[in-house]
Amino acid sequence: MLWLEVVGWAGSVLVVVSLMQARVLRFRVLNLIGAVLATGYNAAFGIWAFAVMNGAIAIIDVYWLVRLLRERHDERAYTVVDVGRDDAYLRHFLGVHGEEIARFQPGFALADDAHGFLVARGDEVVGVVVVRDVGDGVGLVDLDWVTTRFRDFTPGEFVYRHSGVFAAHGLRVLQVEPAPQMREYFAKVGFTPGATRWVREVEAA
Known part of the structure; x- marks a missing residue:
């Protein structure tokens, strides 16, 4: 037939x-x-x-x-690793995925006052969030990127859930200037549109 x-x-x-x-x-x-x-x-x-x-x-x-x-949203499945800026593995990870990161976020560079947070699933790093301290307790999200294999799971959300990692660095508020294709994602992880940037408050540690 x-x-x-x-x-x-x-x-x-x-x-x-x-x-x-x-x-x-x-x-x-x-x-x-x-x-x-x-x-x-x-x-x-x-x-x-x-x-x-x-x-x-x-x-x-x-x-x-x-x-x-x-x-997908189980905190036991993912770990947020606070690695600072000069961590060798952070730089290795950014270097390995540099071309793809540039396609998603052209012009990204690791600033002197930036801080890196790696998202791991078991022993595999699946994402990275880079935040820059711009003063007065405000952290600017320069990069939120996930490897292709786990892009359907948005593991970056676990960094924002563990707000204590930001509070430990004296940050009270996070801001981001999301690309149009990233706005839905940032809304899901708690950011709300502001006058110039999207904003999310940091919970106390």
């Missing part, structure tokens, strides 16, 4: 496309849909070895999707 052939080809295409995705969540979703379609196609034609294999892949995808979505 023609429609079954379409289903089979669609499943195969989605599985291949999923393997080309750098983002973890997008990979799992596309792989799951492809595996489900492939399972149905192979079962319809009695190709049970491939039906079972794709069914198992679908179950594995569901497991990881549930886990990833559950940990």
